[in-house]
Amino acid sequence: MKPSIPQGTRDFSPEVVRKRQYIFDTLRNIFELYGFQPLETPAMENLVTLTGKYGEEGDRLIFKILNNGLHEKNENDKAKLNAEWANMLTKPYTSPVVTERALRYDLTIPFARYVVMHQNDLALPFRRYQMQPVWRADRPQKGRYREFWQCDADVVGSTSLINEAELLSIYSRAFQQLGLPVVIKVNSRKLLQGLSVICGYPEKMMDITIAMDKLDKIGWTGVTAELQARGISDEGITTLENAIMITGSNAEKLESFERVMASSEVGMAGVAEIRKALNYYETLNPGKGAEVAVDISLARGLNYYTGVIVEVVCSHPDVKMGSIGGGGRYDDLTGLFGLKGLSGVGVSFGIDRIYDVLDELGLFPQQLVQGANVMLVNFGGENEQFALTLLAQLRAAGVATEVYPDAAKFDKQMKYANKRGFAFVLLPGDEERAAGEVSVKNFVTGEQKRMAVADAIRLLAEG
RNA sequence: GAGGCUGUAGCUCAGUAGGUUAGAGCAUCAGAUUGUGGUUCUGAGGGUCGAGGGUUCGAAACCCUUCAGCCUCCCCA
Numbered sequence: 419m420k421p422s423i424p425q426g427t428r429d430f431s432p433e434v435v436r437k438r439q440y441i442f443d444t445l446r447n448i449f450e451l452y453g454f455q456p457l458e459t460p461a462m463e464n465l466v467t468l469t470g471k472y473g474e475e476g477d478r479l480i481f482k483i484l485n486n487g488l489h490e491k492n493e494n495d496k497a498k499l500n501a502e503w504a505n506m507l508t509k510p511y512t513s514p515v516v517t518e519r520a521l522r523y524d525l526t527i528p529f530a531r532y533v534v535m536h537q538n539d540l541a542l543p544f545r546r547y548q549m550q551p552v553w554r555a556d557r558p559q560k561g562r563y564r565e566f567w568q569c570d571a572d573v574v575g576s577t578s579l580i581n582e583a584e585l586l587s588i589y590s591r592a593f594q595q596l597g598l599p600v601v602i603k604v605n606s607r608k609l610l611q612g613l614s615v616i617c618g619y620p621e622k623m624m625d626i627t628i629a630m631d632k633l634d635k636i637g638w639t640g641v642t643a644e645l646q647a648r649g650i651s652d653e654g655i656t657t658l659e660n661a662i663m664i665t666g667s668n669a670e671k672l673e674s675f676e677r678v679m680a681s682s683e684v685g686m687a688g689v690a691e692i693r694k695a696l697n698y699y700e701t702l703n704p705g706k707g708a709e710v711a712v713d714i715s716l717a718r719g720l721n722y723y724t725g726v727i728v729e730v731v732c733s734h735p736d737v738k739m740g741s742i743g744g745g746g747r748y749d750d751l752t753g754l755f756g757l758k759g760l761s762g763v764g765v766s767f768g769i770d771r772i773y774d775v776l777d778e779l780g781l782f783p784q785q786l787v788q789g790a791n792v793m794l795v796n797f798g799g800e801n802e803q804f805a806l807t808l809l810a811q812l813r814a815a816g817v818a819t820e821v822y823p824d825a826a827k828f829d830k831q832m833k834y835a836n837k838r839g840f841a842f843v844l845l846p847g848d849e850e851r852a853a854g855e856v857s858v859k860n861f862v863t864g865e866q867k868r869m870a871v872a873d874a875i876r877l878l879a880e881g
Numbered sequence: 882g883a884g885g886c887u888g889u890a891g892c893u894c895a896g897u898a899g900g901u902u903a904g905a906g907c908a909u910c911a912g913a914u915u916g917u918g919g920u921u922c923u924g925a926g927g928g929u930c931g932a933g934g935g936u937u938c939g940a941a942a943c944c945c946u947u948c949a950g951c952c953u954c955c956c957c958a
Contacts, residue, residue, distance in 0.1 A: 422949085422950095425949085425950075473956095475956060475957085476956095476957095478882095479956090552958090554957080556956080556957075558950090559951075559952060559953075560951085560952070560953095561957095561958080562956095562957070562958080563958090566958065567958095568958070740957070740958070741957080741958065742958070766958070767958085768957095768958030769958085770958075771958060772958095795917095797916080825915095826915095827914090827915055828916055828917065829914065829915080829916095829917080829918080831917095831918090832917060832919090833919085834918090835918065836918040836919055837918090837919095843917090843918080845917080847916065849916095857916090857917095859917075859918090861919090864917090864918085864919090866917080
């Protein structure tokens with residue numbers, strides 16, 4: 419059979435893993451520096467934990483796991499099983515008889531589930547980061563995979579806008595450290611609610627938001643058409659246009675929003691929370707933070723955000739990639755699992771997309787693509803023992819080293835060394851062994867010198 | 882869920898109007914060369930032309946079906 423992997427999944431070859439680890443390490447260090455604690459949850463959750471949390475579209479994209487042992491059911495159960503199968507074949511529907519587990523869809527809901535389950539043990543506010551794969555039964559395309567990694571940082575149990583500012587700082591620091599130019603777009607669900615109020619359709623916030631989110635893509639004329647299709651009057655559209663076309667610095671925009679939103683209490687609250695979060699952010703990053711831009715057209719798909727929402731896009735002109743990170747405030751996330759009144763705020767890094775962008779822009783550090791630094795040639799016989807002794811000594815000195823395991827032809831060993839890209843190749847042969855020496859070949863320059871074993875180890879240990 | 886493109890060697894691809902035994906580069910292996918890699922030279926192995934059916938004297942090519950991959954919209958990270 420021809421080997422293959424499931425659609426939308428990828429193998430990560432050694433060089434790729436190194437580059438990915440560079441991203442993970444960068445993020446992990448920052449998360450730790452900001453006082454976040456690591457968390458891991460299972461790859462699979464009970465299906466009921468996930469369903470209904472991501473909207474109708476989200477439910478469709480959950481990877482469900484078929485129950486084991488269906489064939490072992492007794493006759494009564496099988497009748498039910500048949501009925502449920504029939505159901506599933508005619509409509510979007512699942513039954514615990516057929517499937518009761520599913521692959522993790524994101525990291526936020528499992529986190530909420532964790533917090534509720536461990537509420538008595540946690541010191542609130544609880545700050546956690548989590549870097550694990552998630553799965554979506556989506557149709558793969560550029561920048562979209564069925565298995566991809568998320569790196570999330572969330573704070574639960576505090577409504578302070580300092581948390582928003584901290585998370586913005588994490589975004590800022592992470593992308594600055596990675597050398598990636600970004601714009602962090604900020605908005606508030608309350609501002610969007612306010613918009614729907616002032617244009618006269620408080621119940622159509624979702625429709626209005628979805629339409630306005632497309633501003634970047636389809637322009638205002640496109641948005642107008644969309645709004646009309648969703649039943650917004652011309653006066654309402656004009657009101658929205660006046661708000662969405664506001665330009666200027668963040669402070670200027672917020673001032674203008676304040677005037678526009680004057681008749682909406684919730685809208686005013688939105689302005690206030692963005693202003694406060696940005697003030698904190700400015701204090702944490704005086705004059706050196708990444709660009710943060712207030713953007714009233716920004717929407718986020720997930721249903722549970724209630725306050726500040728953010729999205730990160732790469733601002734490099736050559737890069738065509740959707741958002742590489744996003745997040746927001748959810749006032750009552752754990753309420754879904756029976757723990758009321760616990761507010762959370764979090765951000766997520768889409769590291770697969772970040773990888774693609776870094777790769778495209780050539781922003782990975784050069785020295786990442788190295789493994790072991792030194793290879794010992796295997797000349798066989800007595801020399802094999804000699805090589806192993808050297809191997810142990812080099813490793814004891816902290817030099818990443820490997821020995822060619824077979825006494826293969828010299829040419830073959832050298833070709834292998836070349837392909838692997840070792841910095842040095844050591845030749846422990848008869849003459850060297852007899853003299854207590856070893857030949858050290860710099861594989862970059864081709865230069866080769868014989869020297870005492872101790873000197874060779876010192877040289878290589880110093881790099 | 883809607884639409885578009887592509888499937889030929891391990892990889893990237895060529896293959897003229899439908900006409901001998903389906904090619905190239907890279908990779909692999911062997912040799913030149915059992916103590917000197919990257920460069921070079923010689924040679925070798927490797928193909929159900931995605932699958933099934935049809936048209937034809939003849940199909941990798943044309944038609945139908947199907948599968949897979951990629952891309953766009955929707956939505957998302």
